[in-house]
Every structure is written in C-alpha cells, then in structure tokens.
Amino acid sequence: MSAILLLVLGLGGMAAGYFVYSRFIAEKIYKLDPDFRTPAHEFEDGVDFVPTNRFVLWGHHFTSVAGAAPIVGPAIAVIWGWLPAFLWVVLGTIFFAGVHDSGAIWASVRNRAKSVGSLTGEVVGGRARSVFMIVIFLVLLMVNAVFGVVIAKLLINNPGAVVPVWGAIAVALVIGQLIYRRKIGLGLVSVVGVVALYALIYIGPSVPVTLPESTAGLSPNAMWILILFGYAAIASLLPVWVLLQPRDYINGLQLFVGLILLYGAVIIASPTVVAPMINFGVPEGTPSMLPLLFVTIACGAISGFHGLVASGTTSKQLDKETDARFVGYFGAVGEGALALAAIIAATAGFASLADWQEIYYKFGEGSLTAFVDGGAFILAAGTGMEMTVAATLLTVMAALFAGTTMDTGLRLQRYIFQEWGEIYNIGWMRKALPATLLSVASCLILAFGAGGADGSGGLLIWPLFGTTNQLLAGLTLLVITVxxxxxxxxxxxxxxxxxxxxxxTLAALLMQLRDFFQKENWFLLGLDLVVLVAAVLVTLECVAALRRAKGAANDESVS
Incomplete structure (x- = not known):
C-alpha cells in the first residue's frame, strides 16, 4: 500500500482531535479561564517565571518533550507490523497524550506552577508523593543519561551533523537576544533562524568533525558525553529566555520544515509500505505485542515525561490559562506527527520487504538507523536531495530534539533535588548550582559507573524506560482526575x-520481570521490582484518593 494513505489518515485524525476533541476538553472539562492570573505573571522573576508568547512556549514545550523517544519507540515497534504502531500513535495522541499534557499544565497553573511531584503530596497524599518522586527521578535519570549516549553516537556516526548541531546553539542565543533585548518581531526572527539553521545543515557534510581516537584515555563517545553534560549543566542554569526558549522554538520550526519536506517527499515519491500490516513472522525472541506495544511506544502516544515538562517549566511560562490547549494538546499533536513520520520512514523507506527484514532481524533493531536511512531514502526519491544531506538533516533533527530534552530534563532534575532539599530541610541542596552538580553527577555515575570508560551505562536501564514512563503518566492522570x-x-x-x-504497565512489568530473571540480569531485575512495587502502590493510592475525593465532593453537595 502507498504511504500516502498512512500520512493522510494519521494527520487527518490528529487534526480532528485538536480542532474538535481538544476544544471540548478545554471548555467543558478543564474549563480554561482566559482571565485567570497565571503563575508566570504572579511570580515573574525573569529567570524561571516568564510570561511567554504561546508560539514560543509551544516551541519550548514541544521540543522539550519530543526527544529521540518518539522516533526510537515507533521505529522499534513496527517489528510487530505497521498497523498496531499506527493505531496506537494516532489514537494515543488524540485521546491520551493531548488530554494528559494540557491537563498537567492546567493542574500546575492552578497550583502556583508546582511540579506534578509536589502536587501529588497535596492532591493525593504523602505516600503517593514519595512514590512519585522515586519514579520521577528514575525517568529523568534514564532520559538524561540515555539521550547523552544517543546524541554522542549520532555525532560519531555522522560527523557532518556536528557543525549544525552545535551551530544551532549559537543561532538560539542570537534569537533570544533579538526577541527579548532588541524586541524584533517574531516573524522576521523565525525566518532568519530557520534559514541559518538549514544553511548549517547544508554546510555540515562539507566540514565533518571527528574527535581523536583517544583523549586523556577516553574514547570519542565518552568525550562527547562529557561535553554534552557540561553544556546541559550551563544551559539549565541560564534564564529560560537566554537559551532554552529560543533553542526550543527554533528547533520546533526546524521540525515542521523537516516534516514538511519528508511528508512532501512521501506525496511526490509515493513510496510503498513494504513492512507487513501485522507481522506474523516476527524474529525469534521478539516479545508479545500485548502489552509491550503500549510501553515501547510511549512518547508519540502518551508519555509521563511530558507531565514533568508541563508542570516543571511550561506552567511557569504560560501567559494565559487558555494557552494550555495550544501549548499542551497541540504539542502532543506535533510529537504524534513526528512519531507518524518515524513509522513511515521505518516501513516505506526500503526498496523491498527483504531489505526491511534485514534491518529488523531481531527485536530492538531498526530504531534511529531505520528512521535516518529510511527517511533519507524517501527524501532523496521525492526531492532529489543528496543522500548525505538528507541523512544529515534527519540526524540533526534527532540530535537537536534529544539535546533540548536533555536541557529541560537536567533543569527538571535540578528542581527535584531542590524539592528534596526543601522537604528534608537540607539548605545547600535548595540552591541551583549544587542541585545541578548533583544532577550531572548522578547521570555520569550511571553512564560511566555502569557502562565503563565508554560511558554507555545509561543504556542498561533503558528497557525499563517505557514502563516507568507510563507509570509516571498514570500518576499525572491521577492528580488531574482527583x-x-x-x-x-x-x-x-x-x-x-x-x-x-x-x-x-503492570502486565509489562511482570513480563519483563520474568525475562530479566531468565537472563539472570539481576541489576534490571532489581530495578524492575522497584518499579513494580511503585506501580502496585500507585494503583492502591488511585483507589483510595478517588474514594476520598468523591466522598468530599458528596459531603459538599449535601451541605
């Protein structure tokens, strides 16, 4: 079948979700109030609390949540066939992710921009907050450590992407000054920023950058990880308007241009989806589609990490409460569109079924390689773009999103340490610099302590990311529901x-527990047990909290 059909049905469904379903949720369920004074105005400080244009804030929110995961997850999940991945991405975006993301912003804004972890203590209870904080820390640790490894590998595999990836930071710094210092209109700045970014993408392959085979005894992969965390630490301490907002905004525009190019190439070239609709001949060792499909694809359908961003940074920058619909729900639509592109690239970017099966020879393969190679194949066929430039464009897209997620993730991890400092009355931990250093140290301990000199330790706990992330989404939905x-x-x-x-999530955790036991992977087995206990506690807290809330609501109605 033609990939055009997937494109039209997928984007059409998401558009209907935004224009119809999100309006209903915003007006009838959350009842967003344009006159409500948001924390960005109430606590404006020019650093974290900054009233922000909704288009700029959408760029921050969207690119912060749309890291490499909405590419990796769908590109892995198509091993079960394109139809299950397609349905979960589209329906998940409409009925799960959009409601979750906009709801997390609303819940935080209505509670002085508190993080969803702090909200859990107030809305659900102290025990739930303790569980939540553990789950949040694990998710942030996984995201930051793994994305550092992912970006390092992307830069090593495609040296032509180094200049545009790091050049984008300079572009963002200039854009921040032009918008907030020079007060230049957003339209002109947007055009200049996108042109500069794509000029760097075009130039990049001509000036490839590679690190020496050994620097102070460290491999290129290890050096890139250290450089990336050094950058992320600095970025997380800067005022949001200096780098975070403009970087996220220009990356959001870059994604739309990239998606337009990719989707346009699909329409022109009309590639055939060579992967099976439902794969009845999966490679040996591939786990059951149910329930693992729903945790393999987290970002792109629904992701608990979004709730951390929504309540951690986005809610502090919301100008009007009604902007939560555009920023949150439409941000989820943007990520869904990226996941849809990953599905199309990973199923229609191959010449034949045999070529596809060569990549998907076992579970976990495909991933970013399938997206970059398959997407480049489609771009070259539809636009005439050189394969090297097309591959660089898609590599930069993935690396920039992973980078912006690291920026925001490290800032959020700093908030977690600061919150622990407040909860346990540890004065020095409340300060930004020590909390940031603790955040970086914990990620590097995982990366190098578990992975050795190569720094790839973060990948060891990645198999648990999907289940932990979905548990986090469930906790956020619990707070909103109460x-x-x-x-x-x-x-x-x-x-x-x-x-x-x-x-x-419970079913997936039990399945993974059995798998880790059979493989004698005691490290992941222990972590799985921690997450499983947390999931059971969350389920019990859900029942108790909802009963209490309904009882209180009934008492008020009687009185």
Whole structure:
C-alpha cells in the first residue's frame, strides 16, 4: 500500500482531535479561564517565571518533550507490523497524550506552577508523593543519561551533523537576544533562524568533525558525553529566555520544515509500505505485542515525561490559562506527527520487504538507523536531495530534539533535588548550582559507573524506560482526575486512560520481570521490582484518593 494513505489518515485524525476533541476538553472539562492570573505573571522573576508568547512556549514545550523517544519507540515497534504502531500513535495522541499534557499544565497553573511531584503530596497524599518522586527521578535519570549516549553516537556516526548541531546553539542565543533585548518581531526572527539553521545543515557534510581516537584515555563517545553534560549543566542554569526558549522554538520550526519536506517527499515519491500490516513472522525472541506495544511506544502516544515538562517549566511560562490547549494538546499533536513520520520512514523507506527484514532481524533493531536511512531514502526519491544531506538533516533533527530534552530534563532534575532539599530541610541542596552538580553527577555515575570508560551505562536501564514512563503518566492522570472530582466535573476522559495505562504497565512489568530473571540480569531485575512495587502502590493510592475525593465532593453537595 502507498504511504500516502498512512500520512493522510494519521494527520487527518490528529487534526480532528485538536480542532474538535481538544476544544471540548478545554471548555467543558478543564474549563480554561482566559482571565485567570497565571503563575508566570504572579511570580515573574525573569529567570524561571516568564510570561511567554504561546508560539514560543509551544516551541519550548514541544521540543522539550519530543526527544529521540518518539522516533526510537515507533521505529522499534513496527517489528510487530505497521498497523498496531499506527493505531496506537494516532489514537494515543488524540485521546491520551493531548488530554494528559494540557491537563498537567492546567493542574500546575492552578497550583502556583508546582511540579506534578509536589502536587501529588497535596492532591493525593504523602505516600503517593514519595512514590512519585522515586519514579520521577528514575525517568529523568534514564532520559538524561540515555539521550547523552544517543546524541554522542549520532555525532560519531555522522560527523557532518556536528557543525549544525552545535551551530544551532549559537543561532538560539542570537534569537533570544533579538526577541527579548532588541524586541524584533517574531516573524522576521523565525525566518532568519530557520534559514541559518538549514544553511548549517547544508554546510555540515562539507566540514565533518571527528574527535581523536583517544583523549586523556577516553574514547570519542565518552568525550562527547562529557561535553554534552557540561553544556546541559550551563544551559539549565541560564534564564529560560537566554537559551532554552529560543533553542526550543527554533528547533520546533526546524521540525515542521523537516516534516514538511519528508511528508512532501512521501506525496511526490509515493513510496510503498513494504513492512507487513501485522507481522506474523516476527524474529525469534521478539516479545508479545500485548502489552509491550503500549510501553515501547510511549512518547508519540502518551508519555509521563511530558507531565514533568508541563508542570516543571511550561506552567511557569504560560501567559494565559487558555494557552494550555495550544501549548499542551497541540504539542502532543506535533510529537504524534513526528512519531507518524518515524513509522513511515521505518516501513516505506526500503526498496523491498527483504531489505526491511534485514534491518529488523531481531527485536530492538531498526530504531534511529531505520528512521535516518529510511527517511533519507524517501527524501532523496521525492526531492532529489543528496543522500548525505538528507541523512544529515534527519540526524540533526534527532540530535537537536534529544539535546533540548536533555536541557529541560537536567533543569527538571535540578528542581527535584531542590524539592528534596526543601522537604528534608537540607539548605545547600535548595540552591541551583549544587542541585545541578548533583544532577550531572548522578547521570555520569550511571553512564560511566555502569557502562565503563565508554560511558554507555545509561543504556542498561533503558528497557525499563517505557514502563516507568507510563507509570509516571498514570500518576499525572491521577492528580488531574482527583482535581476534577473535587470540582464536580466528568472524569471519564482522564480516568479511562489512567486505568488502561496501569493495566498495561503492570502486565509489562511482570513480563519483563520474568525475562530479566531468565537472563539472570539481576541489576534490571532489581530495578524492575522497584518499579513494580511503585506501580502496585500507585494503583492502591488511585483507589483510595478517588474514594476520598468523591466522598468530599458528596459531603459538599449535601451541605
């Protein structure tokens, strides 16, 4: 079948979700108020609390949540066939991710921009907050450590991407000054920024950059990881308007241009989807599609990490409460569109089924390689672009998104340490610099302590990312649902996704537990048990919190 059909059905469904379903959720369920004074105005400090144009904030939110995961997850999951991955991405975006993301922003804004971890203590209870903080820390540790490894490998595999990836930071710094210091209009700045970024992408292959085979005894992979975390530490301490906002905004525009090019190439070249609709001949060792499909594809359908960004940084920059619909729900649509592109590239970017099967010879293969190679094949066929330039464009797209996620993720991890400092009355931990150093140290301990001199230790716990991430999404939906119950509003639209996620997460954790035991992987087995216990506690807290909330709502209605 033609990939054009997937493109039209997928984007058409997501567009309908935004224009129809998100309006209903915003007006009837969350009841967003344009006159509500948001924390960005109430606590404006020019560093973290900054009222922000909704288009710029959308760029920050979207690119912060759309790291490499919405590419990696779908590009792995198509091993079960393109149809299950396609349906989960489209339906998940419409009914799960958009509701979750916009709801997390709303919940935080209504509670002085507190993080969803802090909110859990107030809305659900102290025990739930303790569980939540552990899950949040694990997710951030996985995201930051793994994305550092992913970006390093991308830069090593495609040296032509080094100049545009790092040049994008300089472009973002200039854009921040032009918008906030020079007060130049967003339209002109956007055009200049996109042109500069794509000029760097075109130039990049001509000036490839490689690190020496050994620097102070460290491999290129290890050196890139250290450089990336050094940059992320500095970026996380800067005021959001200096680098975070403009970098995320220009990356968001870059993604749309990249998606337009890729989708345009699909329409022109009309490639054939060579992967099977449902793969009944999966390679030996491939786990069951149910329930692992729903944790393999997290980002791109629904992701708990989004709730951390929504309540950690986005809620502090929301100009009007009604902007939560555009920033949150449309941000989820943007990530869904990226996941859809990954599915098309990983299923239609090959000349034949045999070529596809050569890449997908075992579970876990494909991933970024399938996206970059398959997408480059489609771009070259549809636009006439040179394969090297096309591959660089897609590599830069993946690396920039992973980089912006690291920027935001490290900032959020710093917030977690600062919150622990407040909870346990540790004065020095409340300060930004020590909390940032602790965040970087914990990621590097995982990367180098578990992975050795190569620094790839973060990949060891990646198999648990999907389940931990979906558990986090369930916790966020629990907070939102309890708030809705207390306000006497319908809860079906958040409670339904919450129950579905908890069931799939518990089933996936049990399946992984058996797999880790059989492989005698005691490190992952121990972590799996920690997450499994957390999932059970969350389920119990869900029932207890909802009962309390309904009881309180009934008492108020009687009185």
């Amino acid at each position: 708030m809705l119950v207390r306000r006497g509003r319908p809860t079906f639209y958040t409670l339904g996704p919450l129950v579905f996620l908890l069931v799939m």
